[in-house]
Amino acid sequence: MKTEPSFRESVDIMFNRAVALMDLSPGLEQKIRVCNSTYTVRFGVRLRGKIETFTGYRSVHSEHMEPVKGGIRYATGVNQDEVEALAALMTYKCALVQTPFGGSKGGLCIDPREWNAHEMEQITRRFAYELIKRDLISPSQNVPAPDMGTGEREMAWITDQYRRMNTTDINASACVTGKPINAGGIQGRVEATGRGVQYALEEFFRYEEDKAKANLTGTLDGKRVIVQGLGNVGYHAAKFLSEEDGCKITAVIERDGAVVNPDGLAIEFLKEHIILTGGVKGFAGGEYVEDGAAVLEQECDILIPAAMEGVINLNNAKNIKTKLIVEAANGPVTAGADEILRKKGIVIIPDMYANAGGVTVSYFEWVKNLSHIRFGRMQRRQEESRHRLILEELERLSQDPAISWELSDGFKQKYLKGAGELELVRSGLDDTMRASYQAMREVWHNNPKVDDLRTAAYLVSIGRVAASYRSKGL
Ligand code: GLU
Numbered sequence: 202m203k204t205e206p207s208f209r210e211s212v213d214i215m216f217n218r219a220v221a222l223m224d225l226s227p228g229l230e231q232k233i234r235v236c237n238s239t240y241t242v243r244f245g246v247r248l249r250g251k252i253e254t255f256t257g258y259r260s261v262h263s264e265h266m267e268p269v270k271g272g273i274r275y276a277t278g279v280n281q282d283e284v285e286a287l288a289a290l291m292t293y294k295c296a297l298v299q300t301p302f303g304g305s306k307g308g309l310c311i312d313p314r315e316w317n318a319h320e321m322e323q324i325t326r327r328f329a330y331e332l333i334k335r336d337l338i339s340p341s342q343n344v345p346a347p348d349m350g351t352g353e354r355e356m357a358w359i360t361d362q363y364r365r366m367n368t369t370d371i372n373a374s375a376c377v378t379g380k381p382i383n384a385g386g387i388q389g390r391v392e393a394t395g396r397g398v399q400y401a402l403e404e405f406f407r408y409e410e411d412k413a414k415a416n417l418t419g420t421l422d423g424k425r426v427i428v429q430g431l432g433n434v435g436y437h438a439a440k441f442l443s444e445e446d447g448c449k450i451t452a453v454i455e456r457d458g459a460v461v462n463p464d465g466l467a468i469e470f471l472k473e474h475i476i477l478t479g480g481v482k483g484f485a486g487g488e489y490v491e492d493g494a495a496v497l498e499q500e501c502d503i504l505i506p507a508a509m510e511g512v513i514n515l516n517n518a519k520n521i522k523t524k525l526i527v528e529a530a531n532g533p534v535t536a537g538a539d540e541i542l543r544k545k546g547i548v549i550i551p552d553m554y555a556n557a558g559g560v561t562v563s564y565f566e567w568v569k570n571l572s573h574i575r576f577g578r579m580q581r582r583q584e585e586s587r588h589r590l591i592l593e594e595l596e597r598l599s600q601d602p603a604i605s606w607e608l609s610d611g612f613k614q615k616y617l618k619g620a621g622e623l624e625l626v627r628s629g630l631d632d633t634m635r636a637s638y639q640a641m642r643e644v645w646h647n648n649p650k651v652d653d654l655r656t657a658a659y660l661v662s663i664g665r666v667a668a669s670y671r672s673k674g675l
Contacts, residue, residue: 203515205535209236209286211511214536216289219659222650225667233292233666236262236285242331246324248316255311257328259337259345262288262304265669268341270295270302270560272348272379273355279308283510287348290531291560294553296662298637300564305343307332313350325355329362333376338363340375340571346563347379349509352433353391356380375570378563387566387576389626390559395437396627397558398505398529400634401550402442405525411642415525415548417502422447425501427523429454429493430508431468431475434529434556438505439468448503452496455481459496462487498522506533513538521547528552543653551655553662554637561633565626576625584619592616637661 206214213234220230239260245252258281261269271291274284284306292304309328313321332338338345338359347356356379363376370376374385382388389396405411406421417424426448428439435453442448449465457480460466467486474484482489490496497504497517504523506512510532513521518538526542527550528534534542534549542549569576592613599607620628644657651657 203537205511205515205537207282207286208510208532209282209289211532211536212286212289215539215655216293216659216663219656219663222648222656223660223663223667225663229667229670232670233263233663234289236260236288237264239281239285240332240335240337241281242328244327244331246327248320248323255309255324255328257307257309257331258284259307259332259343260284260288260305261337261343262306263292263666264303265292265666265673266295266301266303268302268339268344269305270300270344270346270378270563271304271306272346272559273307273309273351273359274348275309275311275313275350275355277310277312279310284308286510287531290553292666293659293662294557294560296665297553297640297658298557298561298633299665300560302344302560302564305345306348307337307345308348311350318354321355322358325358326362329359330366333363333366338376340370340372340567344375344563344567345377346559347433349432353379353381353386356386357384360384372571375567378566379559380566385566385570387562387569387626388621388623389630390562390566391433392437392441393562393626393630394434394529394556394559395439396441397561397630397634398434398438398507398527398555399441399446400558400631401555401638402503402527403446404635404638405550408642410646411548414546416546417524420447424448424503425451425463426503426505427452427454427496427499427501429497429504429506429512429533430530431455431472431481432508434559435505435507436468436472438507438527438529439466440472443468451501452487452499453481454493454496457482457493458489458491459493460484460487460489461496461499503527505529509533511535513542515541518542519545521545523547525550528555531556539653539655549653549655551658554641554654554658557637558630558634561630562626565629576622577620581619581621585617588617588619 242257245254288306295302336342356377359377364373380386428435439450452461460481498520500522503525505527507529513534515537518541525548640661641657
């Protein structure tokens with residue numbers, strides 16, 4: 202095994218690479234890079250007749266904009282280095298997709314599978330209590346969201362805990378995003394990160410020059426895709442790409458191995474199988490391979506690591522045979538691997554852009570909570586009645602015997618339908634993914650010193666963070 206820098210060092214190396222191409226005032230570079238603060242808490246919860254002690258973190262990387270934003274992760278491997286790396290990525294991610302937030306991240310060292318729902322609630326409420334009383338969860342200061350190991354359920358408990366401690370805060374539900382709909386959530390948040398991966402790829406495929414850099418041609422239709430990790434992000438990305446864009450998911454790698462099918466896996470069935478059995482083994486729609494790591498190295502057009510950081514590293518980078526990597530996870534490619542892959546001509550769509558769909562829709566949810574109104578509530582029916590006016594006029598005209606045309610089947614219904622919350626969320630997300638990609642590719646193609654999308658992404662986002670510091674007089 203070759204030694205690699207830690208996750209945080211890896212993020213710093215990539216940051217430094219980009220910053221070397223910029224002309225920042227002395228000291229500003231360091232101010233942006235460092236993590237402002239990390240709060241560590243050890244708290245006890247009485248469970249199964251004894252006190253269990255848990256360790257949790259909340260890092261605030263940059264407060265150039267507030268609130269700061271970033272998920273809370275539940276996993277046994279959580280540590281300060283990881284949480285700080287993830288918080289830094291949140292800063293750059295939010296700047297890149299222009300959500301008005303600084304970067305933060307939280308984590309709790311826990312294996313959520315070891316505890317039942319009631320116990321998880323007690324633990325989550327206690328952790329939330331510790332963070333709320335220090336303004337590390339607050340609608341105006343720090344707004345967490347789901348991450349690995351957490352979801353709507355945990356967010357609902359956190360909101361409720363915040364409400365109990367801030368009974369008169371009218372904006373209480375904006376203290377966290379990724380909540381269930383009935384607790385102030387927004388349509389399309391659960392699918393958002395996977396949906397964002399799909400929109401990112403669709404945008405990449407709109408540019409011949411960009412595809413050429415990855416030795417790809419044509420459309421997404423028929424492209425062979427390998428997905429690592431069929432959790433929330435990987436599942437939605439694989440589902441949308443296969444069902445809507447015609448991609449063939451030729452392999453899915455999970456904890457217990459991989460399942461391979463050159464004709465494409467049926468993602469919906471595979472997900473059901475994983476939920477039922479806990480793994481991919483025994484899935485009838487593909488061939489089971491125990492050595493998942495080997496499948497990561499199989500030939501394909503697009504590789505989507507959607508699980509953990511550091512899965513493509515100094516040990517396997519040289520064996521990776523894809524043309525394009527889309528970083529659906531945070532930090533799946535180490536700094537060392539990134540260099541090897543770049544030299545091999547593999548194009549990487551970087552994490553801070555590829556998985557930004559989650560925080561983008563979190564932003565919409567936060568705005569919805571602060572405005573106390575569902576998107577589309579005011580205009581939907583008005584939009585429909587204006588559409589109806591046009592349709593009625595068209596129908597009247599088509600009755601004229603001198604004109605021989607009629608509206609095609611289904612057009613009327615489709616045209617009439619005003620946009621509801623889900624349609625608006627998807628449209629806002631698509632717009633964000635397109636605009637952010639365009640900002641990145643502009644640098645990628647026009648700055649002769651930049652030869653990869655990650656450096657381009659850093660240049661765009663660091664430039665924005667720096668501008669924000671400058672306007673504060675720093
Ligand atoms: N945990 C997600 C991420 O890494 C979402 C963060 C958020 O919505 O605040 O981007």
